[in-house]
Amino acid sequence: MALVPIDSPDGTTGVTVIRSSFVDKTVAATSSTGRLNEVAVTLDRKSSAAGGSLTSRSGILPTVDATGQTMTFEIELIAVGGDSRPIENLATADFVLRACTPDPSNDRVGCVRGSGTAAGAAYTPTGSTPDALRLIAGRAATPFAAALLLDQSGSILQTDPTGARLFSAKAFLNGLGAGDATLLAAFAGGPGAMIPTAPLTVYAPFRGQALASSYFPTLDALTPLLGGNTPLYSSLDTLRQRLSVEASMPAGLAKAIVIFTDGEDTSCAGAEACRTSRLQAIRAANQDQVRLFTIALSSGVDIVALGELANQTGGALLYADTAEQLLPLYGSVGQLMSLSLPTYRLRWTVRASAPGVFLPGNTLIGRVQVKAGASTFDVPFIVGIP
Numbered sequence: 001m002a003l004v005p006i007d008s009p010d011g012t013t014g015v016t017v018i019r020s021s022f023v024d025k026t027v028a029a030t031s032s033t034g035r036l037n038e039v040a041v042t043l044d045r046k047s048s049a050a051g052g053s054l055t056s057r058s059g060i061l062p063t064v065d066a067t068g069q070t071m072t073f074e075i076e077l078i079a080v081g082g083d084s085r086p087i088e089n090l091a092t093a094d095f096v097l098r099a100c101t102p103d104p105s106n107d108r109v110g111c112v113r114g115s116g117t118a119a120g121a122a123y124t125p126t127g128s129t130p131d132a133l134r135l136i137a138g139r140a141a142t143p144f145a146a147a148l149l150l151d152q153s154g155s156i157l158q159t160d161p162t163g164a165r166l167f168s169a170k171a172f173l174n175g176l177g178a179g180d181a182t183l184l185a186a187f188a189g190g191p192g193a194m195i196p197t198a199p200l201t202v203y204a205p206f207r208g209q210a211l212a213s214s215y216f217p218t219l220d221a222l223t224p225l226l227g228g229n230t231p232l233y234s235s236l237d238t239l240r241q242r243l244s245v246e247a248s249m250p251a252g253l254a255k256a257i258v259i260f261t262d263g264e265d266t267s268c269a270g271a272e273a274c275r276t277s278r279l280q281a282i283r284a285a286n287q288d289q290v291r292l293f294t295i296a297l298s299s300g301v302d303i304v305a306l307g308e309l310a311n312q313t314g315g316a317l318l319y320a321d322t323a324e325q326l327l328p329l330y331g332s333v334g335q336l337m338s339l340s341l342p343t344y345r346l347r348w349t350v351r352a353s354a355p356g357v358f359l360p361g362n363t364l365i366g367r368v369q370v371k372a373g374a375s376t377f378d379v380p381f382i383v384g385i386p
Contacts, residue, residue: 017041022162045167047082049372050325052318052336053381054078055311056345057136061386062364067355068116070126071364073383076136076343078316079370082324084171084331086342087372092133096369097348098378099124112352113304114362114385122353123364130346141338143179145206145253146293147239148172151261152188152195152222153230159262159298164323166219168330172258173212175334181206181250183243184215186222187235189267193228199267200235205248232265233277236309240281240290256291256315256337264302278305282312291315293337295329296380304365307382319380358385 016026023044030037056074064071077095079087101122102110112118148169156165169184176182183206189199203218239257243249268274285292293315294306303317310317316336318329335341346368352358364383369376 015039022046045164045327046324047327048322048324049079049081049087049375049377050318050320050329051077051079051370051377051379052316052329053307053368053379054316054343058345062383064358064385068358069352069355070349071352071358071385072131072347072349073364074345074347075381075383076345077368077370077379077381078318078332078336078341078343079372079379080328080332081372081375082328084175084328086138086332086335088135088342090344090370090372092129094371095130095133095344095346096128096371097125097130097350098367098369100366110365112357112362112364114359116356116359116362117354118357118359118362121357123350123357126349126351130348132347134345136343136345138335138340138342141177141335141340143177143253144256144337145181145183145249146256146258146337147183147185147243149236149239149257149259150184150186150222151230151232151263152186152193152226152228153263153266154188154192154227155230155263155300156226159300160323160326162323163223164326165260165297166222168326169219170213170216171327171331172334173215175331176209176212177334177338178209179253180334180338181208181253182212182215183207183246183249184218185239186225187231188226188228189231189235190228194225195222198228199231200238202239202242204246206246206250208250229266230261230263231267232259232261233268233274233281236281236292237284240285240288243290244288254291254337255289256293257285258293258295258333258337259306259309260295260297261301261306262297263300264305274305278308282309285313291337293333294318295326295333296320297323297326303380304363304382307380311382311384317380317382319378321378325377360385
């Protein structure tokens with residue numbers, strides 16, 4: 001509610017309503033002596049271009065020189081506009097691989113994770129734009145059954161105070177194809193968890209295109225239910241097991257779990273325990289033929305963890321630096337799961353600050369700046385070294 005002073009007792013003035021993540025809107029407000037007048041205002045959410053990364057499907061593995069200092073690799077990126085449509089007119093100059101220098105004040109993994117001289121190593125691309133670029137056309141859509149797993153932990157209050165993730169989830173539901181099916185789930189743990197059954201609430205049954213919008217009231221009801229910690233891996237594993245026995249899941253469809261989170265697992269006992277849980281989750285997902293698609297919000301996410309979940313199960317890592325980028329990502333993830341979304345296959349060569357950095361088992365962590373018309377956005381990625 002806003003109190004608006006107007007010069008005359010009975011007059012009209014324009015009032016501009018401004019709220020973060022929404023398009024500003026000006027409405028006419030009329031004053032009447034002795035009365036409180038209410039003006040209903042419907043705001044439209046902002047959306048902006050965004051992208052994601054996945055392991056190259058060309059079959060070409062990274063190559064490393066004899067010293068372990070220079071590596072050539074391929075990745076695939078997606079780029080979607082604010083309207084969720086794929087951006088297909090980008091050129092080599094529109095992709096810039098950022099040089100990477102570890103931040104000593106940040107205890108997160110910097111540029112390369114692993115053994116040898118990886119810790120503390122920096123790298124630079126031999127050329128900032130890719131050595132090669134190819135637009136990979138989308139295939140004919142393949143129907144899928146996907147569970148949408150939403151982070152409802154307390155940190156969401158800071159990263160998504162307007163509930164953009166829930167509104168954007170409706171775009172995903174609206175985009176389901178005729179043969180697709182989806183199921184909704186939410187996770188949060190600890191004493192502060194607000195969801196109905198912590199640490200995981202599953203809103204069965206699976207629903208197809210015709211009934212997907214019946215999840216809208218459930219999404220709306222999740223808006224205030226924020227609190228607790230982030231038991232990511234245990235919730236993911238429980239949901240995966242649930243899918244294997246869920247009677248409402250249509251038979252014969254490709255299976256996937258779409259994970260939204262703004263951070264990292266806070267319930268496992270340390271980094272090594274988290275890594276063990278993550279590898280177990282990846283192994284089990286592959287055994288059950290469940291692809292994992294991760295949607296990361298904010299710079300506080302564990303890119304390596306979410307990238308491994310996605311890349312090692314045939315999924316994709318989608319990244320939103322701001323809440324405005326969630327809408328196009330959710331709106332396009334259905335196409336990505338159905339294999340009908342175009343991607344850009346890019347190749348770079350990078351040189352590390354010392355020999356012995358790019359060793360088998362290590363992981364390169366990178367970030368590509370994408371320029372699409374008036375929009376510029378970053379897409380993080382990881383590359384495992386075989």
